[in-house]
Amino acid sequence: MIKLFSLKQQKKDGEPTPRSGNQKKASAAQLRITKDINELNLPKTCNTEFPDPDDLLNFKVIICPDEGFYKGGKFTFSFKVGPNYPHEPPKVKCETPVYHPNIDLEGNVCLNILREDWKPVLTINSIVYGLQYLFLEPNPEDPLNKEAAEVLQTNRRLFECNVQKALRGGYVGSIFFERCMK
Amino acid sequence: MSNSSSSQGHDSSSHRWNHLKKVLERPGPFCHPEFECSPETLNFLMSSCKILVVGAGGLGCELLKNLAMMGFKHIHVIDMDTIDLSNLNRQFLFRQKDIGSSKAEVAAKFINARVPGCNVVPHFCKIQDFDSDFYRQFHIVVCGLDSIIARRWINGMLVSLLSYDDNEELDPSSIIPMIDGGTEGFKGSARVILPGMSACVDCTLDLYPPQVVYPLCTIASTPRLPEHCIEYVKVIQWPKENPFDASIDGDDPTHLNWIFEKASERATQYGILGVTYRLVQGVVKNIIPAVASTNAVVAAACATEVFKMATSCCKPLNNFMIFNDIDGIYTYLYEAEKNENCLACKPSSIPKYLKLTSNEMKLQELIQLLMDSPTFRMKNPGLAVNIEGKNRTLYMSTVPSIEVKTRENLKKKLSELDIHDGTKIMIADATTPNTIEIVLSIPTFMEMSNE
């Protein structure tokens, strides 16, 4: 048990102690993201792009699946890491229009670890792996794009066809997709 | 200065403070072992002791009143918010006419008028607007916040003010205790944090439950609750239709009305009952219910701890109290434990010092030093530095797009990179579980010439 203030040395004059300097303490979010980024260990199908190398909180992840329905495509996701990271997950959006049951046309991504199942022990790496998995195993049970989910469930062939159409650039139904081949 | 201290001296001898004098000037069997009863203690509260209150909301108003009534005279308060009608059911220093004014300013003015001799200094700004020099001037910081981010920031700031001697022994005079209160409805908590000594906010992040989040697919395809319908409009429909060409403002009734209408439509479509305007407001603004009574209880518990801490009249709370008066009145005390891997306060996150011979050294040489030095033995250090509040990545070999853009720095001298004696460098490396901070110690010209 310490007694904090001895009355004899009670004055606080606010002089900076020379040793500790006067730099702002880096935020826990900044320290953590620096670690996450430095330790990124991505499969060869995934890449990161930092438009501003000083800003580790905003960056892009590019995924080029080499198997599955989306083989040959190239998909860009934007990552925004907030000041409460890792208590809260980063905000991730898909910037490439994609015909996918779990990604809607606004780029919202339905991945549990991005919302309800996020835990502070997860890292940027885990999210990238999760995103990659979405391209290998699109999940029609809990869809964001209901039409795509419906097709995947009832007619895998047609789904494959539609994905190819969208990748090469073209209409699926009434919706136009920009070409996004690697 | 001499003027004000003499008037304070007079005040501390008036009958007004007789209540406090009884507990401060008489010995008691349950006092802190080192408590020395004497008039000096009250004099210290009134003339020297400086307290920072963070937040002038539900807890902040109560804290200011309680501290002023417990004899504290030098109090600062920070709050970036202005007063809203919905504050008036508990933030008792504010009136209808104050709506729109700064919480900190109105609260300070009220206290100073009601409790003559008390000097509350308001700061109508963000906590981040102040640097360590500001925070270092206080004996105790007490927080009444509803934001986890702000709590963590204050916590991080107070940890960063700790100083250690060469044997890594904590200098107790660098400790600024943090007393933290929180409420939600009829539940609340108060805790005492001795930075560097006891569990800090980041040690116990699990205690702050994350906001309720619904799975995106539930919102999009299988809504069941009225909340799901409201979230759908908020997360998916609003960005898509962008009805007012702006992001959602929870205080704008036209925005809320739009969300209410669209959410009602969606609910009707799915046969879901229970979308009300109040619920829409609650979900959109993430409203946490709040009553005057819980705020009063929690702020009082915090103020009592500030008083104990400043006077040593009793042992402080060790270190967490939970309060709940839904069923009777229930409190529970326990000792939150330090997390050895805490990002904010574990000893290894306390900045280490690295002595360099001169800042003519190149960045590449510094990195090599980190890899060769027997203390660090790093593998692939990524280096960043925070200069004037802005992050700068110095070098990171592991991420190609960063590596390309920072490669230039390797050949630069530290001085060219704005790195000097006392600069704190963040280093992430595979060999440490967290990013560590290293303070560079480079002899200045003066010191060198003295030698």
Add this chain to the structure above:
Amino acid sequence: MSSLSPKSPDQSEKSKKYDRQLRLWGDHGQAALEYAHVCLINATGLGSEILKSLVLAGVGAFTIVDGEKISDEDVGVNFFLDPDSIGQPRGEITTQLLLELNPDVRGDAIDESLDKLLTNNPDFFNNFSVIVATRLSEKEIITLSKKLWEADIPLIVCQSIGFIGSGRLQVQEHTVVESHPENQNPDLRLDCPFPSLKEYFDQIDLEAMEFKDHAHTPFVVILYKYLEKWKKLHNSSKGPSNFKEKASLRELIKSGIHRDEQGNPLAEENFEEAIRAVNYAISTSEIPQSIKDILNDGSCINLTGKSKPFWIIAKAIKDFVENEGNGYLPLRGTLPDMTADTAKYVAIQQLYRDQAAKDAEIVFRRVQQLLRQLNQPDDTITENEVRQFCKHASSISVIRGSSIADEYTFRNISQKIVTDLESPHNLMVYYVMLRGLDRFYSEYNTYPGVYNDQVEPDIVKMKACISRLISEWGCSSFSKDDFVHEICRYGGAELHSVSAFLGGAVSHEIIKLITKQYKPINNTFIYDAISAETATFTF
């Protein structure tokens, strides 16, 4: 703005101001609060802190009874006084400054001591909702307690001295319909499904479902189906009751999860939910003992023309249980959220809602019958009241209090005190100290230790007071001298932050009494700010 959204509800200024609390006790709780008139005796620091949280919350009116003039010391502990008002009536100034907090509230002050008021106007207190008193003498406490016990008006007596605070609630009977329990189990009736629910469950064939359907079937269906299967397998009419049996039900449910070609179980969140729910959702339809006690209470069984609505509805529910309810309470009618597609969830939710409405209607008809038998007007109890009561039937609560006068005059409380005092860190010791303080005050007309040179002699006197109390209670000896010393060192001082803590807590107890929501303390609360501990004792 309004033309843009014609359907938008017009939120009143009042509902905006009270928004954060309306989310807790609702518009009806607020209405009860606005109808209430609270009386405070003695505008001490503690007294005004209690009123502060009531005024902010929007209590209808308050009255302060206080014959004191403002002293220097008062200004040092009561925030609702200012140094300019020294010498003026304490109750009046406190009233003025408190009224500034909320223009919706009315307030007045009686500049008279309690003693005089009781002599001059013995019925003064009869029209208040709650009386709260601070710093009363033993004699005043006993007089007031007797009076209000007879008048059947709740009384809270509080004390704040040094680092110690206490509050004692006296109420003859307090009934609560909305106790807002935390972590309440859902009322699903899977062990005894009502006909429409059973019919719905029976027409579902889990085995015949495609994966998508299977994975989106609400867990209540799954749990019901496997519960039935388990009963058949174990040749049992009851569901699993012990740990082992529950584990076997969990295994059975697990076996129903769909598998892929390799035989690995697929992810079915609804089945996971069913497995988790085995713990809390299969055996909860039986009426809890606490509710049985209320339904079998004399006040419930023997209704009279003066019976309160609570008991009349309780009796109607008792009759429902014994007849239409087949031994069960009216259905709560709510369904927790669970993994499911919208259509299935909404359909089942509707079944629960409809059945709850049916049950409540039967209870309402029984209530009307009872009212007629009792010669009470039909509109004494509304249908909505009955619906609320039925919804909360499994968490209603009745508190039967005891009179403070009895506690102070009868000696039959000793056993409890003795037992509690034997355990080392029990706050009961402060109860004894505060009783000793009351006794000291009535003998010497001051608190021990008020003057610096009198602390030591007062400790001796205080020890004597406590010895006498202890022997009156029939206890042997009392060796807690440290505590006597501590109480005497306070010299009657009141610390603002201790009073603020107690004031907040007591004001919420008053709100509980007024709104009849949430369970109040039963009946004595002690706060020790030295350790930050609290305790509740029942006398």
